[in-house]
Amino acid sequence: MLAFAIRRLLEAAIVMLTVALLAFVLFRFVGDPVNQMVGQDTSLEDRMRLREELGLNDAVIVQFARFVAGAASFDFGISYQMKQPVTAIIAERAPATIELALVAALFAVSLGIPMGVYTGIHRDSWLSRVFLAVSLIGISLPTFLIGIFLIYVFAVKLGVLPSFGRGEVVRFGFWRTGLLTASGLKALILPAITLGLFQMTLVTRLVRAEMLEVLRTDYIKFARARGLSKRAINFGHALKNTLVPVITVIGLQLGAVIAFAIITETVFQWPGMGLMFIQAVQNADIPVMAAYLMLVAFLFVLINFLVDLLYVRVDPRIRIYGRGA
Amino acid sequence: MTFRPLAVVSALVLALAATPAAAKTFRYAFQGDLNALDPYTLNESFTLGALGNVMEGLTKRDKDLKIIPALAERWEVIDPLKWRFYLRKGVKFQGGEDFTADDVIFSLDRMRSPGSQIKTRAPADMKAVKVDDYTVDFVLTSPNPILHAEWDTWYMFSKKWAEANGATQAQAAQASSLNPFALKANGTGPFMIVSHEPGVKTVFKVNPNWWGKPEHNLTDVIFQTIKSDATRVAALLSGDIDMMDPVPVQDIERVKSNPNVTVLTGAELRTIFLNLDSMRDELLYSNVKGKNPFKDARVRKAVYQAIDMEAIHSKVMRGMSTNSALLISPLLYARAGEFKRWPYDIAAAKKLMGEAGYPNGFEVTLDCPNDRYVNDEGICQAVAQMLSRIDIKVKLNAMPKAKFFQKAGPTDKYDSSFNLLGWTPGSFDSWNVIANIIGCRDADGKGGTFNFGGYCNQKIEELGRNILVETDTTKRDAMIAEAFKINHEEAGVLPLHQQALAWGVSKKVEIVQRADNQILFYWVKMQ
């Protein structure tokens, strides 16, 4: 187990180096940061000097090496746009995104799993059809449209929820939480629904699909034959067996949501990392993009490590660490 | 719609008898961010406007953009090479320091430090000489009639405070340490900063020790960025904010129909225009090989006359633009009225194309930003549509601004044959346009850097040099007219329109909309 963790840590380092290298190849194609940094009256000489100072004229490999050298001591430079250390910006923005992502995931799982189980058991009931049709809205309408629609109904028409932002936040060290104030909680509702809808649909349909299969396997039939209660069968046996793909997908989705809640955050002006990232892309803010991609790479390695551990807990037959079968 | 240079709208006749002690918080939102609080590191009008509530320059512009005294009580031009500024006495910075001549000289040095983006505020060879604590001379090497044109946004720093905080230099791009001014501000202005989260939220409160007489009735101000157009509109309609900028042109009617809010519109100074590559010998991204049709003034004029600006005005801009015959706003040039656009005339355009040897047209790619100007991509699509009528097949290549400026600008050596650009002369003066937009450049961009099409006429070059040093206004305006006339006749760079300002404002708020689009809340009154 420990050996497994250490190996994964080493692998993580390699993943992150690869990501950084690819990132610096990529940065040549996102645009010119200099024009966004200077005023229109800045002379051509000053622009060229700035490019030189920023090292934008260096070969990709040189930029990459410089970045790795800095990153080794957690120095990711200063944002071209925000003129602040990137680490500080990320520390500032991360809590907002993490809170939003967790609440959205909670929403998706707590609605998606029961709906999936119900529609799996009562395959042809009208309620199942309603659930499935409703859940499809979450995937067939783009997120930005759903977000704007929710804002229009609940903020403009009904005036019960705020139209944007995070509300009031309470500070604990660097972590600013919106979970402890009324306005913070109210501000969380619409973005969390918007963000969670897609994952909810995915979870519902996956659980349903797996339930349909598991319910027909012989071991469930054995269980029935043994006279176990329906409830125990459905939740104790059947659901547990659906979990491997569901865990995989939820894990991936949670990672994706933390990393790229770009559209939801833009629509609700949620001051998180997705918003920061899309702005960095639009302004070609290389230090922010680079540091951010590092963080995301680490996040995915971590999540996938945890998912692999969970597999073993859910289904002890799985052997991941140690030697391959 | 008609434009006024300035719109002072009193949405309601305000009963301003409200007790001054009552807390009045003005909440506003803009589509862009307020990033660093050091006004020397970003030469951009929204940032400079927001900081203009906190910091002040020697001069300032009034509601009609006229230059008026601020930290300098008055000034005189002793001789064409020497300007004397008399400083206001008894002014204190928000940190408690007195404002003196030393601060002016310090601010000049700081404005010229390597990381500064506002070095063009004063000629590089200008010297500042302290006469006494409250008098400063600026000594020039050549006459400059518009020396103080941009000094309203050259804000004064406190030497003492900057030294104590280690912020004597504007932050350099590659600095490893953070400049304290990125998050703090210390000015002499009517408001001070309480807290600042870059890109999220900035809180201001009134400066009780301000030297002037307040024209506002606010106690606090909250600024927030709202990037998404629809969300910004929704926030205003739901009453979460009191004012926002800009209102998307297509939503103006919807916003106006709400009883609690209104839209303030006015002319903006930015001109939108099309650049045609008239420099390369072979047009890029085209099916014409071995020659460049845009080098022929007849083809450029055909393009000009094939574009139906009335349709763009009414359909794409929804009436929120002023079609322009000039590359500068009529508000900034006295003789603008003498210029008329070439008429929209497909037959004439086709004839010109035939004369130039392209009766069957050709293909070209139009590069266009899609997040920079009001409905920029819509304008480009309309242009593509209209040029198809004279058989110029336009492929549209729309992209975000960072990519656009890299491709069409000097970084990629103007890798574009046809593109759309906008420009506001920072000095509010025509020379800036003549030098930057229609001034000749080489392939690397030396000269008229923002002349993305590379149009060049030596006569304009010569006029430009003379305009720079001419101090007689009438003679100067005549030379400017001549330069603009050449561009008009040759259709060198094609002006389209000036876009308009549109602010969404709660009816509780009385605000001044200045044509430079700075949001100055020291003129805001709230019910």
Place this chain on the structure above:
Amino acid sequence: MQDAPEQFETPPASLPRTAQQPPARLTPAAAEPSRLRRFLDSDLLHSFLRSKLVVLAAILTTLLVGAAFLAPVIAPHNPYDLKSLSLLDSNLPPMWEQGGEPGYPLGTDDQGRDILSTILYGTRASILIGLASVLLAIAIGLSAGLCAGYAGGRIDALIMRIADVQLTFPAILTALLIDGVAIAIFKTYDLDAAKFGILVVAIGLSFWVQYARTVRGVTLVERNKEYVQAARLIGISPFKIMFQHILPNVLSPVLVIATINLALAIITEATLSFLGVGLPATEPSLGTMIQIGNRYLFSGSWWMVAFPGLTLAVLALAVNLLGDWLRDALNPKLR
């Protein structure tokens, strides 16, 4: 777990029977000989015709796809022909609203394009890109997931770490990278033809990991089951084991993700267009139409977003219903 003994093949009465449940079969599922034969088996047709909803979904899909591919024939206008557009006809409401014109049954957009025709043309582009990219993602993801899960060890680690790298780059960055590399490689490339390929590869690449990880998860469970071990013992090639025995077990989650991803791919394409790496703005796809229409939501021009949005919703719904049915019908465990 042992494969199903025969006597349990008929489910107890308490188990809800479904309309499309075929007659009980006696063969154990995993040992089923030919997948292809099963495909063509009349059971498939049988189950299909017994569900009205599925028939409806199939009709809708056929109609949409058919209409989209016949767009040049049936569309009243050609929205991609700039010469036929007029800005003066822009922003017209549908014909039944005041100010609408019969020439533009569903109204026009901000450039004067007929909404109905643009939907037809745009749906074609969107379906092609959506399908191609999802298929690409499945092809990569399925093979990678099966190999990783079955082989384990170093191969597993390598594939999964590549997946981690891929996950780090969202579709927009992958697209920028591929677009940039493509331009660098094919200096004089034909923009329009290449754009399609770039989009498919970019979207396909950003989606494959989901399949790979899901398939790997299931494969990890299956490879330790007795039937796989038995197959291995009797010398069946790993390739055959993976694709004949393990693959059927992963089809269910893969189909769920695929049908959901189709709509997502169509929307992603619109986002990429905004970044300047998608289809040109003068040739809007379904996703681009929704994105443009979104801007006019508050201004009252609801038709610009409502009709393309509805089209996408119906398409997504129909495809998901078909996907559900296909999964149920193909899955041996559900029989």
